[in-house]
Amino acid sequence: VVSGSFYPLDETAVLPYVASLPAVAAILGGSPSEWAAKEVGDGNINFVYIVEGPKGGVVVKQALPFVRCVGESWPLTQDRIKGEAEALIAHRKLDPDHVPEVYEWDEKMAVIVMQYLAPPHIILRRGLMAGTRYPRLAGDVAALMARTLFGTSALAVPSAEFRENVGRAVNTAMCSLTEQVIFTDPYFKAEHNHHTSPQLDAAAAALYEDTEAKLAAAELKVLFIEKTQALIHGDLHTGSFMCTQDSTQMIDPEFAYYGPIGFDVGAFLANMLLSFFSMDGWAGEADTRADFRAWELSVVRDVWEGFRSQFVALWSARVAAGGPGDEYAPALFGGEAAGGAAALAAAQDRYMQGVWEDTLGFAGAKMVRRIVGIAHVADLDEIPDADARAVCQGRALKFGRDLMVGRRGFKGIDDVIARAEAARSDGNKPFFA
Amino acid sequence: VVSGSFYPLDETAVLPYVASLPAVAAILGGSPSEWAAKEVGDGNINFVYIVEGPKGGVVVKQALPFVRCVGESWPLTQDRIKGEAEALIAHRKLDPDHVPEVYEWDEKMAVIVMQYLAPPHIILRRGLMAGTRYPRLAGDVAALMARTLFGTSALAVPSAEFRENVGRAVNTAMCSLTEQVIFTDPYFKAEHNHHTSPQLDAAAAALYEDTEAKLAAAELKVLFIEKTQALIHGDLHTGSFMCTQDSTQMIDPEFAYYGPIGFDVGAFLANMLLSFFSMDGWAGEADTRADFRAWELSVVRDVWEGFRSQFVALWSARVAAGGPGDEYAPALFGGEAAGGAAALAAAQDRYMQGVWEDTLGFAGAKMVRRIVGIAHVADLDEIPDADARAVCQGRALKFGRDLMVGRRGFKGIDDVIARAEAARSDGNKPFFA
Ligand SMILES: Nc1ncnc2c1ncn2[C@@H]1O[C@H](COP(=O)(O)OP(=O)(O)O)[C@@H](O)[C@H]1O
Ligand SMILES: Nc1ncnc2c1ncn2[C@@H]1O[C@H](COP(=O)(O)OP(=O)(O)O)[C@@H](O)[C@H]1O
Ligand SMILES: [Mg+2]
Ligand SMILES: [Mg+2]
Ligand SMILES: [Mg+2]
Ligand SMILES: [Mg+2]
Ligand SMILES: [Mg+2]
Structure with a gap:
């Protein structure tokens, strides 16, 4: 043009x-x-x-x-x-x-x-708030993340080309915005912070003195600045998908840059979990949303498991084809190399463990900031009753904080899900069994 | 011009x-x-x-x-x-x-x-081979590394400027060279590999089947490709310094790019250790070089300790001054922040632990490649007697491999030094007490 x-x-x-x-x-x-x-x-x-x-x-x-x-x-x-x-x-x-x-x-x-993603395409967040299930969602999101994140990483792209791509995709202003609003502002009395007040005043103030939370957020910020792992979307929440029963479409990658894979995976899981924690604010005795919540947790599980297995499968196929990615060279990890297959399997386990810990850390950071930072999510903020809203937000805040701080201590996705369910059962109302 | x-x-x-x-x-x-x-x-x-x-x-x-x-x-x-x-x-x-x-x-x-660095400036490697001590060496190298690596990191530079710097300093061809000759070629039968043969044939071949070594080398390669921590020299061995008794000058940063700090620190320590392991090939009963070796190990210790403490001191001063680095924001870690001083101390410990592990890993990788890869070091390769040379190289190779694989298991620099001394005492000749 x-x-x-x-x-x-x-x-x-x-x-x-x-x-x-x-x-x-x-x-x-x-x-x-x-x-x-x-x-x-x-x-x-x-x-x-x-x-x-x-x-x-x-x-x-x-x-x-x-x-x-x-x-x-x-x-x-x-x-x-x-x-x-x-x-x-x-x-x-x-x-x-x-x-x-x-x-x-x-x-x-x-x-x-x-x-144009015509109706019935709807922003996923709005669909979730209405209690709509999307049977293709988990599989599609897992495939999308595996394909785009693997495919732009130096596992798939020769490192010389990868380095040029990293240099070209620098997105300074948008990254600075992320750094400030996700990793810094929520942890001190920053100008644009807000939360449900007075209910969450003490919880927000506690963050300002929470050394472990500050350390975790700052370490995640370092990864965000330094870890050029793949071309990530950079803002992959449930408002960046438009869905129907048959279609899942990603939009709005204006924060895209080369960053940690876990930032995208964590964003999606965080927003599913925020929706999960919001449900008690929207439910009632007549419609407890119990089945819907269970479905949401199944999406959390299936997205992680699907992403993980497809990412690894793409990687194995790439090594079997002899490249061209430069990380984990086929000469050392290919089928022809001595012990290559066992070495590749071990490498994939360790690599995915790193992505896993990053994913949990970023997911936690993203949950925290949606409760006490500048930009919230409709799932929680639009809950009409302020007390109910604060209870839901307080659970999400505590869980997010613990996910971020404890990111290296979770046994697997089922452990995350079990702890999310436990965090919801805090003895307060609203709670719809 | x-x-x-x-x-x-x-x-x-x-x-x-x-x-x-x-x-x-x-x-x-x-x-x-x-x-x-x-x-x-x-x-x-x-x-x-x-x-x-x-x-x-x-x-x-x-x-x-x-x-x-x-x-x-x-x-x-x-x-x-x-x-x-x-x-x-x-x-x-x-x-x-x-x-x-x-x-x-x-x-x-x-x-x-x-x-022009006029005589008596001499390439450090040559000075060490001649058994010359440089009293300023450890302090100068520590200061140089602390100042340049801290000063170009996002601890010191606003992240927006840092991102632009990273994009501008992409040095693709030189990085590709490093990736190949350090992290890949030594671990399979690559065309340009060579070693003292037949003495080290078995040791070199063992590397091709050493899954732990391959994994460590590949993980370090990932860090080399992805971890944009500071503007590193990229080739900071003892051939990249010119020294006199009063002066220590860094030359030849043609491999410079934004990469892991430990790559530079590790390069220097690796080359001091290669010199240490070479000494038995140059010594004799009349001149055992025992004192010189002890001095070399003191340089290893003092460079790490000096680098570490000066890096941290620069960082603390920067936070006290209110910035402008964006990692570990003064708003959270400064003296005015709640618990800021304790949080900063904890952050520095964890950050330096990461640099430490990277340093040991890269040091080990650099030792390995100088024994079995394409480009060797004169300290070892010029030892005239092939059997003596092979013994010295074999010790360095084994120690380098263990340093790389075990990089997360060393208690501190004294532990590294003690294990280097133990690796030298393998019961073989030459060994000059
Ligand atoms: N391709 C599309 N097809 C249909 N609607 C779209 C499309 N892209 C965006 N929209 C609508 O516009 C809204 C804003 O788009 P988005 O790209 O998220 O902008 P912003 O960067 O301002 O968040 C979306 O929430 C969605 O409702
Ligand atoms: N500034 C200098 N002053 C004096 N001698 C130098 C200087 N720079 C380089 N040399 C000499 O030239 C040699 C090669 O320089 P170097 O920059 O290391 O080149 P290369 O990139 O080919 O390794 C050095 O080993 C040293 O002997
Ligand atoms: Mg947008
Ligand atoms: Mg949008
Ligand atoms: Mg990077
Ligand atoms: Mg050079
Ligand atoms: Mg040179």
């Missing part, structure tokens, strides 16, 4: 804009006078338009030079849309089943035009 | 070349007819000229588009000289006492013109 200089779109201006893109116009069909646009952005940061024509629809996402929910007083580089476009393209190459297609990407306008 | 296109220098061509650089000509003094040049490169990779005039001297280092010791059949990017120049400049800013000044740096000619 060649265009002039940047201007902000709106529901009117977006029509001639897409009319100027022949490939997009062809998807919409008919003539511009038959098209309609609607702004639907519900995120905090950007503007998203659905444009529909007689033949089909597209989504137009534009990044303005500031944070949408705050306004011009919080400037943010429009480069973020470049990182998002490149990540969508890279990840779709690795998993076209679960990533929408980018039709056009316009650097000057800070715009991505992409595949 | 603006110059035409690249041409290779020689002892004649280097004179009009430096004459074209007014700042350099001024250092030399007099007129070009009074200057003399000599090629002194003893490394494997580049060409180094000393140019002297009536007033002073300079060193001109040029990178040709291939590896010097192999020739045009092994091409190597000339970009390496850019990484070297930028690292020399960055590290000299942080420690002008131990890094020579760059006078000019000419990208097109792939040339650095730098401060």
Whole structure:
């Protein structure tokens, strides 16, 4: 796309804009006078338009030079849309089943035009809040994470190419934002922190003096800054998936950069667990959501187990094919190497143990920050009764803190699930058996 | 410097070349007819000229588009000289006492013109082989490493700037070389491997089936690829220092990139230990080198302890000053934060424990590769008697392997030293008490 200089779109201006893109116009069909646009952005940061024509629809996402929910007083580089476009393209190459297609990407306008995920696609978080189960969810998310995270790692990519990729995908401003709001602000009296008050005042204040929690958060921050393991999504919560009963699609990788794999896996598990802890705030005697909660925990289990086994399977296949990844060289770990198969199995166990500990640590950090940091989740924050909300949040906060601090001490995913169930059974109301 | 296109220098061509650089000509003094040049490169990779005039001297280092010791059949990017120049400049800013000044740096000619380290400056490895002690060595090396590695880390640099620095200092070709020759080739029958044969045939072959060694080497390779902790020298052996009784100078950072701190610290300790294990090959009843060996082990101890304490002191001072490093934020770990001082002390202990384990692992890997890989060290390889040489090398190989595999099991530097002494006492000759 060649265009002039940047201007902000709106529901009117977006029509001639897409009319100027022949490939997009062809998807919409008919003539511009038959098209309609609607702004639907519900995120905090950007503007998203659905444009529909007689033949089909597209989504137009534009990044303005500031944070949408705050306004011009919080400037943010429009480069973020470049990182998002490149990540969508890279990840779709690795998993076209679960990533929408980018039709056009316009650097000057800070715009991505992409595949429209039409209803009944809904943001997963909203589906979960409504108590909807998605039978494909766990399998699809596990496959997506295994394919994209393995496929962009130096296990799969020659290290020379990998190093160039790392350098190109630096996403400084977005990473700085993450560092601040996830790893630092929740652990002191930062300006934008908030929590359900006065119910959680003591719990929030306790964090400021919790040396173990600060140490864990700071160590995870070091990993976030230093561990360039794969091209991660960087914000893979339940608001970054759109789902139906038959489809699971990842959106919104504007925080993508080369970072620790556990950051993505942990984000997803954390948000499933936040939903789990929120359920008592939405349930009642008539609808206890007990089955739904059990299903949510099965997703936690199946996502981890599925991710783990598919990641390892992709890795084994890669080594068997002789490369080209440079970590764990086939010359040492391949079938032809002396003891190669046993060495590979041992290597995979140790590597996945590292991903596991990172996953739990980041999951915990992400739970904590959604209770006491700047940006919360609707699952919990929209619980109408403040006392009920605070009880649910308090459980999630305590569990998240313990997950983060104790990340090296969990025996496996069933142990995590058992401890989540125990954390919910704290003797307080609401609690629906 | 603006110059035409690249041409290779020689002892004649280097004179009009430096004459074209007014700042350099001024250092030399007099007129070009009074200057003399000599090629002194003893490394494997580049060409180094000393140019002297009536007033002073300079060193001109040029990178040709291939590896010097192999020739045009092994091409190597000339970009390496850019990484070297930028690292020399960055590290000299942080420690002008131990890094020579760059006078000019000419990208097109792939040339650095730098401060001449005049005699009695000698390459440290050669000094050690001659049995010369350097009273300032341990203190200077510790200070250099603490200042440059702390100073370029995200402990000291705001993470946004740090991320840009990481992206800019990608040194792909040199890193690929390291990955291959240190972490992969020694562990299978790679083309360029060699060792003292037949004496070490069995020991070399054993490595190819040593699952624990392969795993350790592969895990260290992952750290080398993924852990962007600080701007490291990347090749900090005893051939990368020039010393006198009063001066310790670091040269040759052409492998510099953002990598694990332990890679540099380990390189230095490994090469001191290789020298230690070589001593029995150079000693005799008349000169047992016992005192010298003890001094070498004191350097190992003092470098680690000095590095550790100065690194931590710089870190504490930085936090006390309120930043600007983004890891371990002053808001959580500073004196004003609740429990900040205790949290900082705990954080430093854990961080340095990580650096320690990396240091031992990389030190071990570097010892192994110098016995059975492509590039050896003169301390051992020049021992004239092949049987004596093989005994010394065999001890170093075994110790290096155990250091690498057991890197998480050493109690401290005194434990490392005690085990090095024990590894030397294997009941074989030569052994000079
Ligand atoms: N490809 C798409 N198809 C349909 N709806 C979309 C699509 N992408 C985004 N949306 C809608 O727009 C909202 C905001 O998009 P998102 O990419 O998450 O923006 P932000 O970066 O502001 O969070 C989503 O929650 C979803 O409702
Ligand atoms: N600044 C200097 N002053 C004096 N001699 C130097 C200087 N730099 C390099 N040399 C000499 O040149 C040799 C090769 O330099 P080095 O930078 O190590 O090149 P290479 O990259 O080929 O190993 C050194 O071993 C040393 O003898
Ligand atoms: Mg979003
Ligand atoms: Mg977003
Ligand atoms: Mg050299
Ligand atoms: Mg890294
Ligand atoms: Mg060199």
